[in-house]
Amino acid sequence: MAKARAIVKRLKAVKNIRKITRTMELIATARFKKAMDRATEAASYTKKISEIVADLSKADLSFSHPLLQQPEEQTKNVLLVLTSNRGLCGGYNGAVLRHVTTRLKVAKKSGEELAIEVAGKRGLSYLKFQELDYAKAYTNFEDKPRFDEVEEIADRYIEGFIAGDIHRVDVAYTKFESASRQTAVLETLLPVGSLGDEDESEAGADQGVDYEFLPSPEDILEEIVPAAFKARLFKCFLDAAVSEQIARMVAMKGATENAGDMISELSMQYNRARQSQITSELSEIIGGAAALE
Amino acid sequence: MANELQLVVVTPETTIVDEPVSALRFPLFDGQAGVLPGRAPLVGRLGCGELKMTTAGGERSYFVDGGFVQINGPTVTLLTARCLSNDDIDSDAVRLELEEATKRPAANDADIDARFRDQDRARAMLAQNKK
Numbered sequence: 001m002a003k004a005r006a007i008v009k010r011l012k013a014v015k016n017i018r019k020i021t022r023t024m025e026l027i028a029t030a031r032f033k034k035a036m037d038r039a040t041e042a043a044s045y046t047k048k049i050s051e052i053v054a055d056l057s058k059a060d061l062s063f064s065h066p067l068l069q070q071p072e073e074q075t076k077n078v079l080l081v082l083t084s085n086r087g088l089c090g091g092y093n094g095a096v097l098r099h100v101t102t103r104l105k106v107a108k109k110s111g112e113e114l115a116i117e118v119a120g121k122r123g124l125s126y127l128k129f130q131e132l133d134y135a136k137a138y139t140n141f142e143d144k145p146r147f148d149e150v151e152e153i154a155d156r157y158i159e160g161f162i163a164g165d166i167h168r169v170d171v172a173y174t175k176f177e178s179a180s181r182q183t184a185v186l187e188t189l190l191p192v193g194s195l196g197d198e199d200e201s202e203a204g205a206d207q208g209v210d211y212e213f214l215p216s217p218e219d220i221l222e223e224i225v226p227a228a229f230k231a232r233l234f235k236c237f238l239d240a241a242v243s244e245q246i247a248r249m250v251a252m253k254g255a256t257e258n259a260g261d262m263i264s265e266l267s268m269q270y271n272r273a274r275q276s277q278i279t280s281e282l283s284e285i286i287g288g289a290a291a292l293e
Numbered sequence: 294m295a296n297e298l299q300l301v302v303v304t305p306e307t308t309i310v311d312e313p314v315s316a317l318r319f320p321l322f323d324g325q326a327g328v329l330p331g332r333a334p335l336v337g338r339l340g341c342g343e344l345k346m347t348t349a350g351g352e353r354s355y356f357v358d359g360g361f362v363q364i365n366g367p368t369v370t371l372l373t374a375r376c377l378s379n380d381d382i383d384s385d386a387v388r389l390e391l392e393e394a395t396k397r398p399a400a401n402d403a404d405i406d407a408r409f410r411d412q413d414r415a416r417a418m419l420a421q422n423k424k
Contacts, residue, residue: 048372211365
């Protein structure tokens with residue numbers, strides 16, 4: 001009976017785990033939908049910004065802004081790592097942290113000063129495990145990053161960049177490409193490479209509008225560059241939040257399926273064990289009866 | 294339509310307003326500006342202050358905090374970092390902010406500019422909250 005009892009115990013445990021993973025999958029699905037809605041709503045802001053930039057570029061103006069300028073040397077850099085606060089989301093954090101490792105190796109070779117800033121407890125524990133120092137840690141970003149919080153970080157970068165304390169800002173995060181495709185990437189946000197987004201050509205479609213600029217194109221440019229940078233950084237956070245939920249959803253779906261497979265296997269094993277026990281008991285009785293004759 | 298404008302107010306987080314209005318007034322960098330249907334195309338910098346609009350359902354107002362405006366044909370788009378409805382303004386918190394800004398020492402031009410900006414913003418918010 002001992003073996004069958006052990007199997008029953010395991011079976012119960014696996015069933016409980018399946019319940020948990022199934023629930024987590026459902027929660028992740030709900031959160032993913034919410035995060036996705038937020039990301040789509042935020043997209044209209046970025047789209048409008050690039051539209052205005054496209055309008056500005058038609059106004060014949062040489063783009064010069066401190067944030068656009070490449071610094072002469074790149075020795076004081078910042079790496080912002082966006083990971084999740086919670087685990088159980090498959091390879092989500094691992095993929096981002098792999099980028100961090102390669103970036104750190106490059107930094108070690110070139111001898112630059114790289115300040116690591118990390119969002120999310122998972123990235124934090126990774127750095128602690130690797131015994132690496134980090135400059136700042138944020139654990140306040142959950143599945144709904146707020147613009148105010150991101151703006152604070154962005155303002156600090158802008159200030160540092162203009163003052164020359166920061167030469168480059170890289171962000172390692174998971175980019176959301178579509179609901180079935182997210183990739184971990186390392187992107188340079190400062191200096192701002194090109195202002196227009198990938199969809200600039202689309203935004204510039206309505207040509208021939210002669211705008212009046214108030215107060216002047218230069219002035220608007222001066223304001224719009226930091227705004228564009230902030231919007232871009234915010235998008236990184238939103239993308240990371242959406243991707244995290246998708247990663248968790250997929251991981252938990254796999255876990256639920258595996259648990260289901262395991263349950264059917266275990267119940268088969270249990271049935272066999274019970275059957276063999278009954279058979280052996282029967283044969284013992286029959287054997288005993290035969291011995292008495 | 295010829296006598297209506299489509300007003301769109303977007304913040305980085307969400308789209309707050311997207312509806313037809315018959316007239317609106319918003320704060321430009323140097324003062325209030327009014328827009329009626331048929332306005333020439335414009336791209337401008339916003340200041341902070343009251344956004345007032347006249348819709349079919351009456352007048353409504355919001356507080357906008359900097360950003361840009363783009364007017365293209367019948368569409369008016371306001372891009373702003375923050376847009377609050379009157380009820381969302383926490384006047385006690387703003388008053389504290391104003392006090393903090395007034396007391397803050399300002400040693401150079403940039404600090405003074407920042408202080409004036411914060412003061413102006415807080416005062417604009419308070420003025421609107423009283424209405």
